[in-house]
Amino acid sequence: MVEATEMKAANHDxxxxxxxxxxxxxxxxxxxxxxxxxxxxxxxxGEAAAASSIPAVLPAVGATFEDHVALFQKNAVELRAEFKVVNDASDLVAELKRLAAEAGWRQVATHRGELTDAVCPALGLPTVTAKSGADKRELERCDAGITECDALVAQTGSVVVTSRSAGGRALSVLPPHHVVLARREALVAGLPDAFALLRVRYAANYPSMISFITGPSRTGDIERILVLGAHGPKRLTVLLLATPP
Amino acid sequence: MTVTLFIPCFVDLCYPQVGVSMVRILEKLGHKVVCPDEPACCGQPAFNTGYWDESRAVAEKVLDQLKDAEVVAIASGSCGAMMKVFYPELFAGSKHEAAAKALAPKCYEFSDFLVSKLGVTDLGARFPHKVTFHDGCHGLRELHIKDAPRRLMAQVRDLELVEMKETVCCGFGGTFSAKFPAISTAMGDVKISLAEETHAEYIVSNDSSCLMHIQGLLDRQRKPIKTIHLAEILVQS
Amino acid sequence: MSAPAVQFHHDADRLATDLRHRELVHTALSKYEVKRDEMKARFQDWQGARALAAATKRKAISQLDRHLEQLARGLEARGTKVHWASNGRQACAIIVGIIKARNARLVVKSKAMTAEEIHLNEALEHAGFEVVETDLGEFIVQLRGEAPYHIVFPAMHLVRGEIRDTFATKLHDAPSDNPEELTMVARRVLRQKYVEADVGITGANFAVAETGMVSVTENEGNARLTAALPKTMITLLGIEKIVPRLEDLALFLPMLATVGAGQLISGYNTMYGGPRQPGEADGPEEFHVVLLDNNRTALLADAEQREALHCIRCGACLNVCPIFRNVGGHTYGTTYPGPIGGVITPHLRGLQDWKHLSYASSLCGACTEACPVKIDLHHHLLQNRRNSAAAKPSWWQKTAFKFFVPVANRRGLWKLVTRGGRLGQRLHPLIKGSRLDPAYCWTKTRELPPVAKQTFKEWWRQRK
Structure with missing residues (x-):
């Protein structure tokens, strides 16, 4: 009977x-x-009567900035992401340089932004800037993608990026190492706070992509054994700037 | 209190000692026990197979038998779930709907009856054996009975309870065991392995239908572990 | 018996006695169980979360027409083309049409059960396109020409040696059976495909009505790449994927990951609302969203089981199902196996052909207990049984139950059964366990309980 209906519909098409x-x-x-x-x-x-609010059921988040830093740190360790709080822009540059030297970066990719503009040139490396018309093969050859973000979510250890705030879609997922630069106010307690922040920032005109990135790319598809860097970055480094640049 | 016993068909036929134990326990506690003379099946086999008209025909008799009962104690969590949870659904919109709705709150699986209704946990029983407990799925998930049997066992002298690593169905499932014997048997084998890991001498349950399945497998496989209904333990001294 | 029922019984009989398979599933799922329980415990109120999720999905589905229109409006406002497909054929035709119009050749695809449901890969290959699955598990089963074994873990049934052999045969690249090295082989192969592909196809886990977005959950980054690099992006999703508000994802994303994979949240949760917007560095020039009915409205019309459309395809009910664990995913012969498959497949593909899946359950209720959106799964299996028996009763079962009524109701007849049982028991050993045994389906592997010398009621009457 199902077949017959489908046939009729197909003929009609x-x-x-x-x-x-x-x-x-x-x-x-x-x-x-x-x-x-x-x-x-x-x-x-009976669930409608029983239902409380989303923040009340999700994992606890703590109240202070320090609580949120500690929680993000704990989640990052568990997710095998790297997380570091740096004091100011010069510490941020020093940290990036340390990463570059340690991993032997030859070329990096980034996008135009207040934070990225402030620190990336100091690396002194050939830099691909994600912009309209940039070559995806070129981006693919970069050792690291350095982006800003909209939010860090302490509750889950997630980084929130959008196609507008983080250099489009590919930059945060194509290079093998994703480095996230975050401002102090980007750190939010829970997922509901992150969505609220997105609403305030973009409700009039949402970007075409919003991504919650939690840890480096991972798979467990072979015998449920965790392997990092299945398709996306093998490393995720989050650098939180404690003071404004 | 006058307690009406509901002895399901298969308990009547194959496990009378379960009913006898229930009578002795309740009488020892000073209650008057009554039991309909007529045989009774709750109608679950037909119900679970989808034949609700045929199920109603059997179940109407049960409604009639138990209409004057003050409380009903049931020897199996599965039949208990049928009467307490599924009768109101089975008879919805029929002339027996009111009777089904009236009966449901009066029905108790036996261990739940002792603990929740009578407030009794210590029956002075002694059972010097290592046991593990199998939660019949209907008792566990339809009637939400998990603590009652354990509270009763905790008061049995010299009884050592070792829990299985997982709570999983024994694979009986009524007509399921006949329609899909290979799957049913595999599930039973998993259950038995879990029980064996506890090194218990007995698998105890508050549901004779699960025990029938488990014992059937144990007998065929000539395994030494035995099955016993909780009521049979509680009556021992 | 219908052909799918024959196949189910055949495969179930084989796998239920396959101890290697049982062990494999057990090992894979026991790791998951530990992590799932750990993540559930992190919620302040897991049962409250289930209640909230169920209430939210109920709201979403109870106003599905409004929500779908809202979704389409939001997507279209950002330049997305929204397509509506009543069935699988239409959806395949739409997708083939889009790809043909772009003169495309290579299609990369991230995991989508909806695409499995409509056999999209076959349609695309038939139309002459190369389709590459990019999720590692899906990539492996595609190379092997198999269907996914599980809706979340497609290659759960394979061990590393089998995957190495598959890579060696199909890719001529299998350095070892080390999972990391095998994963890196897939990474290398697929990286080239993303860069070369003209079209990317994804599924979606949720669609946000309010903001006009689809939300895609994954761990590997393959869907991110599929949605980033090709010039054309197509997302296929069932119309039931709706959630009303963007904030609802704050609840559903962690719940899906917790029960689906034992993670607090998946690696990538990405919302797409359109093609590349002005000022954005990259992204597809075109974004097409295909909304698929394919008999979901038939399930919607069954008010009693409508809530089965709340399903978020997390796989939690499969993972706890003792039947799934003993017969495995392929045995079902359906896109959606396990308890949820037993509930919805009869609605999606015909009750009489697929009712056996509703019967293939001990009704233990572990599925219902595990479901994050509180679908009353095992009771819906009962309803499918009732509906199928009412529509097309089996004469022998009807007769058997009809005969049972007077027997169970009358003392005289019950006495006869008791006596017959005692007599039969003495004669039974002659045929027990043989094909002549009327109780063969039981006695093949199990002993029957002996009939008591004195039944309870006999004892009771005597005592009185």
Missing amino acids: TNSPAGEQRASERANILARVREALSVAAPADH
């Missing part, structure tokens, strides 16, 4: 222009949805 079909299938689906919903579902299992 070939006879009608694509646009018309799209419009009619939209109407068909919505009509079926409305028809189905005309019969009310039985009462729930």
Whole structure:
């Protein structure tokens, strides 16, 4: 019976222009949805009455900046990400230089931004800047991608980037090492705070991509054994600037 | 209190000692025990197979038998779930709906009855053996009974309870065991392995239907571990 | 029996006695169980989270029409093309059409159960495109020509040696059976594919009505790359993936990861609302979202089981299901195996052909207890049984239960059964466990309990 319906629908498609079909299938689906919903579902299992708020059920986060730093640190260790609080812009440069020397970076990628502009040139390395028309193969050859972020989430150890704040989509995932530069106020307690921050910042016009990055790229698809760097970065370093630049 | 016993068909036929133990325990506690003379099946086999009309035909009899009961103590968590949880659904919209809804709150699985309704945990029993406990899924997840049998066992002299590593179905599932015997058997084997890891002499449960399945496998595999219903332990001194 | 039922019984009988398979599943899932329980314990109120998630999904589905329109409006406002497909054929035709119009050849794809459901890869290959699965597990099963074994862990049934052999045969690159080295082989191969691909296809775990976004959960970064590098991005999702507000993801993302993989949150949770926007450095020039019905509205029309559309495809019910653990994912022959598959497949693909999945359960309820959105899974299996028996009763079962009624209800007949049982018990050893045994399905592996010398009721009457 299912087959027969599909056949009919398929025949119908070939006879009608694509646009018309799209419009009619939209109407068909919505009509079926409305028809189905005309019969009310039985009462729930009492959850509506029991439901509290999202922050109240999620893992506890602590109250102070220090609590949040400690929680982010704990999560980062568990996720095998690297996290460091640095005092000022010069410490940030020193830390980046240390990373560059240690890993032998030959070329890095970054984007235009207040923080990145302030520290990346000091590395003195060939730098690819993510911008319209940049070559993805070039980006792929970089040893590290250095980006800013919108938020760090203490609760989960996540870094929130968007296509607008972190140099598009590929920069934070294509190079083998992702280095995140975060301002003090970027550190938020929990996931609800991060979404609230995104709403305040972008509600009028959301970027095309918002990504919550938690730890380096990972897989457990072979015998549930953790391997880092499945497709994305093998290393994730988060540097939190304790004072404004 | 006058306690009406519900002795399911298979307990009547194969495990009368479970019912006898229940009678002795309740009488020792000073209650009057009554039990309908007529045989009784709760209707679960037909219900679980999807034949609700046929299930209702059997279950109507149970409603009738128990309509005057003050409280009902049931020898199996599975039949208890049928009567307490599924009867109201089975009879919804029928002329027996009110009777089903009236019966449900009066029904108790036996261990739950002792602990929750009577407030009794120490029956003065002694059972000098190492045991493990199997939670029948219907008792555990439909009736939410987990602590009652353990509280009762905790008061049994010389009984050592060793819990299994996982809480998992024994694979009986009523007609499931006949429709999918290979899967049912595999699940039973997993259960038995878990029980064996505890080095217990007995697998105790508050559900004779699970024990029937487990014992059936143990007998075929000639394994020394034995099964016993909780009521049979509580009656020993 | 329907053909799918015959296949299920056949494969189940084989795998249920396969001790190596049982051990493999047990080992894989026991690691997961430890992490899952650890993460659940981190929630301040896990049961409260379940209640909230269930209530949120109920709200989403109870106004599905409004939410879908809102989703489409939001996506279209950012330049996304939204397509509506009533069934799998339409969805495949739409996707093939998009790719053809771009003169594309190579398609990279990140894991999407919806694509499995509509056999998208076959349709794309049939149309002459090269399709590469990029999730490691999916990549492995694609190389082997297999279906995913599990909706979250596609290659859970394979050990490293088998994967090495697959890589050696298909990629001519298998340095060892070390999981890390094997993963790096896949990384090298797939990196080239991302860069070369013209089209990227993803699934989605959620769709946010309010802001017009799809949300994709993954750990490897493969979906991120699929959505970043090709010029055209296509996302295929079922219409039930809706959540009303962006903030709802703050609840669903950690819950999905906790019960799905034993992580507090997955590696990458990414919301996409459109193609590259003005001022953004990169991203696809075109973004297409294909909304798929494929009989989801039929399930929606069953008010009693509508909540099965709350499913977030976390796989938690599979992981705890003792049947799944003993027969494995392939035995089901469905896109969605385990308890949720037993509930929804009869709605998606026909009740009479797939009702056996609703019967293949001991109704233990472990699934319902595990479900993060509180779907009453094992009771829905019962409802499918009731509906299938009402629509098409099996004459012998109906007769058997009809016969059982008077027997169970009358003392005289019950007495006969008792006596018959005692007599039968004496004769039974002659045929026990043989094909002549009417109780063969039980006695093949189990002993029957002896009928008591005195039944309880006999004792009771005598005592009185």
